[in-house]
Amino acid sequence: MNPTLGLVALFVVLAATVGFGVYGLRLSRATSDFYVASRQVSPLMNASAIGGEYLSAASFLGVAGLVLAYGVDMLAYPVGYTAGYLVLLLLVAAPLRRSGAYTLPDFAEERLGSTAVRRVASVLVAVIAWLYLVPQLQGAGLTLQTVAGAPRWAGAVVVAVAVVGVATAGGMRSVTLVQGFHFWLKLTAIAVPALFLLLAWRSAGSPALTGPDVPHFGHTTVVRVQDPVRFDVRSPVTVQVRGGLDGLAHGPAGERVQLGDGDHTVAAGAELTFPAGAAVPHQVDLTPATGAQWAAPLSGAGGRSHPLYAVYSILLATFLGTMGLPHVLVRFYTNPDGHAARRTTLLVLVLLSVFYLLPTVYGALGRVLAPQLLLTGQTDTAVLVLPQIARAGLGGQLLAALAAAGAFAAFVSTASGLIVSVAGVVAQDLLRGSTRGFRWASLAAGVPPLVMATATSGLPVADAIGLAFAVAASSFCPLLVLGIWWRGLTDLGALCGLITGGGLAAVAVVVTSVRGPGRGWAATLLEQPAAWTVPAAFTVMITVSLLSRHRISSAHVDRVMLRMHLPEEVGGAQQRTP
Template structure:
C-alpha cells in the first residue's frame, strides 16, 4: 500500500472523529454530561459505543496476529472477550446502574462506606487503564510506520492528541457519539476488504493449510524488519542481507545463515530464496500446518495457558473501568441489560472476521513470523493478495479502521481515568476533568514510547488478568454478598493487585522465564483470581464487626427495580 493512500485513510478517520466530537461539544454543558452523558444514552447507541471502545487494537489487529503465530489456541480470545459480557449481564450490569455512582471508586465507597477502599480502587482504575492504553499507542505507531514509514512514536502522539481534544472539549457525550460511529467504521473496515480477500483466495485455487512442514517462502522474498528482533534459523540458508546482522553491518551482501539464533537490528532486510523455511522470532512456536490448526499445540504449557486465558477474559471484562462506566450512562437498569444483550450481538458479528485474517496470513504473509510484528497481518494482506489501486484502497480502509480502534478505545479509557483523577485528586468539576484528561494520556504515552514493543493482545490480556484479580471479586461480592467487610475488600484488592501486577511487570520488563513458572507469569489469572476471592472472603469472615452499617439499604437499592422508586438520587462521595 502506498503511503499516500495510507495517510488518506488515517486523515479521514481523524477528521471524522473530530467533527463528530464537536457535535458533542454543543450539547455537553454540565458535569453529568462530561462524566455519564446525563444518563440519557439509548441502548442501541450505548451498545454501539461500547463496541467501539471495547474493540481495541487487540481485537482489530492483535487477534489476527496471534492466530497467525499460535493457531487455534488463540480462538479463545474472541470467545472470552464476548462471553465476558454474558457474565457481566448476569451478575452486575443492572445493579451497577442502580448504584447511582459515576465511577467504579464511587461504587466501592458507596457499598463499603470507606474512603480507604475508594483510594485503593482509584489507584487500580488508573493502573489498569494505563496498562490498557499502552498497547493502543504502540499499535498506532506500528500502523503509521507500516503505511507511511514514519517513526514509531508518531502514531501514539497522533492518537493522544485527537483523544485529548475530543475528551477535553466534550467529555462522555462527545465520546459516546464518536465511539458509536467508530464501531460501525471498524466493522466495515474489516468486513469489506475480507470479501475481496476471500474472492482472491478463491481465484488463487483456494489453497489450504495441509503441509506437514513449517511455513516456507513460496517465492524469492525480501523481509524488512521494522524493529530489532532475534530469530531462530533451523537450517543453513543462503540470503542477501542489507543492514546490521549479529552486530555487523552489511550492504546487499550474500551470506549463509547458519542454524541458531541471529539478531537483526532495526530497518535491516534479508532476502530469502524460494522454498526456504521462514525463521521465527525467538520464543514463538514453529509448527506444521496440522499442528497450527489443532488446539493445545501453539505454546508451552498450553493447557494451563488456555484455561487461564479463558478465566481472565470471562471475569476481567466486568473489572475494566472503561466498560463499567458505560452502564452509568443508561437511563435505568432495564436499559443497561438491553444494552448488554445488544453488545453481545455486535461483538459476535465483529469477531467473525479477525480469525479469517489470521488464516489468510498463515497462507500469504508467513514472513511476518520473523519480523516480530504479526499484528500487521490485517494491514499487509490487501496489498499482498490484490495489489494495484484496489489493494491500496482496501489497505486505506483497513488502516482507517485500525486508527478508529485506537481512538475509540483510548477515548473510553481516558474518560474513565480522567473521571477518577478529577474526583479523587482534583476535587471534581468540568475544569478538573479537563486537566485530568491530559494527565491520563501523558503517562501511558511516555511508557509506550520508552517500553519495549510487545504483542498488543498479550498486553491487553494482562490488563484483563489484573482487572479479574481485583475488581471482579469486589463487584461480585459487593453486589451479592452482604457480609463483605472493609478489611476483606482491602485485603482482596491489595493481594490480587500485587500478585497480578508483579506478573505484569515481569512479563513486560524482561519477558517471562522458561518453564511452568513463565507460563504462570504470562497468564496469571488462573491463580491470582482464586487467591483474591479467597482472601476477600476469609478476611471478611474474620472481621464480622466491620460490615458497613448501611449495607441493608444499599443491597435493597442494588436489587430493587427502578420502577418501585426506591431512593435513586445520584450518589455523592463523602469527603473526610
C-alpha cells in the same frame, strides 16, 4: 503500503474524531454530561460505543497476530472477550446501573461506606487503565510506522493528543459519539478487506492453512526489514541480499548468500529475497507453531509451557476481567435504567460475536499469504499488510488504507474511554468533580501511559492487554460480584481482597513486562496469573469478611442492596449528580 493513501485515511479518522468531539461539546451543558452523558444514551448507541472502545488494539491487530503465529489456542482471547459480557449481563449490568454510582470507586464507597476502599479502588482504576492504554499507544506507533515509515513514538503522540482533546472538549457526550462512529468504521474496515482476502485465497487454489512443518514461501518473496531482526534458519537456503546481514554490507545490486542453520541478524532497511518453496525462518523470540501444532488445541504451540493451564488462565482473565474494566463499566452508568443496561449488554454480545469472526480469518490466511511476518516478528501488522499483499495495484492499496483507518479508530476509541474513566476518578477524588477539574484530569491521565509507551517496546498487544484483564479480574470482579450479591462483604474484607488480588496480579504483570516470556512453571504462572490470583482475591475477601462481620451496618447494607436489586419503578433508585 502507499504512504499517501495511508496518511489520508488516518487524517480522515482523526478529523472525524475531532468533529464529533466538537459536536459533543455543543451538546454538553451540565456536569453530568461530562461524566455519564446525563444518563440518556440509548441501548443501540451505547452498545455501539461499548463495541467501539472495547475493540482495541488487541482485538483489531493482536488476535490476528497471535492466531497467525500460535494457532487455535489463541482463540481463547476472542472467546473470553465476548463471553465476558455474558457474565456482565447476568451478574452486574442492571444492579450496577441502579446503584447510582458514577465510577467504580463511587460504587465501592457507596456499598461499603469506606473511604479507604475507595482510595484503593481509585488506584486500581488508574493502574488497569494505564496498562490497557500502553499497548493502544504502541499499536498506534506500529501502525503509523507500517503506513508511513514514521518513528514509532509519533503514532503514540498523535493518538494521545487526539483522545485527550476529545475528552477535554465534551467528556462522555463527545466520547460516546466518537466511539459509536468508530465501531461501525472498524467493522467495515476489517470486514471488507477480509472478503477480498478470501477471494484471493480461493483464486490461488485454496492452499492448505496447515502442514506437517513450518510455513513455506508460496512464491519468490521479497522481505523488507524495518527494524533490526535476529532470526532462526531451520533449513539452509540461498537468498538474494541487499543491505546488512550478519555484520556484512551488501550493495544495492544484491548478492546471493547461503544462510546456514542457526541464528542470523539482518539490519534495518535490508531486503532478503527468498525462493519459492523455502521454509520461512522466524524471529528468535517468536518461536511460531508448526502446521501440526497450529491446528491442534493445547499442543504447546510456539513452545509455550503448560498450554492447558495457559489457555484456562487466559479464559478466566478475559471472562471475568471484562466486568472489572473501568472504561467498560462507566458506560452502563449512561443508560437511563437497569432494563436499558441489560438490552445494551445483549446488543454488545451480538456486535462482538460478528466482529471477532474476522481477526481469526486474517490470522489463518496470514499463514499462507504473508508468512514473512514470522521472520520480521511483526505479526501484529497482519491486518494492515495482508490486503495489499493479496491484491496488487490500487485496489489493494485502498483496502490497506481502509484497514489502517480501522486500526487507528481502534486506538482512538479505546484510549478515549480509558482517559474518560481515569479522568472521572481523578476529578471526583482530587478536584471536587467540577467540569474544569475533569478537563485537567483528562490531560493528566494521558501523560503516564504516553511516557511508558514511548520508553518501552512491550509485549504483543493481545498478550499485554491480557495482563490488564488479569489485574481487573483479580480485583474488581470479586468486589462487584460479592458487593452486589452478598450482603456479608465488609469494608475490611474488600480492602484486603483488592490489595491481595490486584497487588499479586500487578506484580506478575510488571515482572513479565520487564523480563519478557520465559519457560517453566514459574514463568507460566507469572505470564498468566489469573488462574491463581482470582481465587486468592475471592478467598481473602470472603475469609476476612467472615472474621469482621461486626463491621457491617445492617441498615446501610439493606438500603444499598434494595436499591441495586429492585426495579427503578419499585425501588425509586436515587441518582446522584456530581
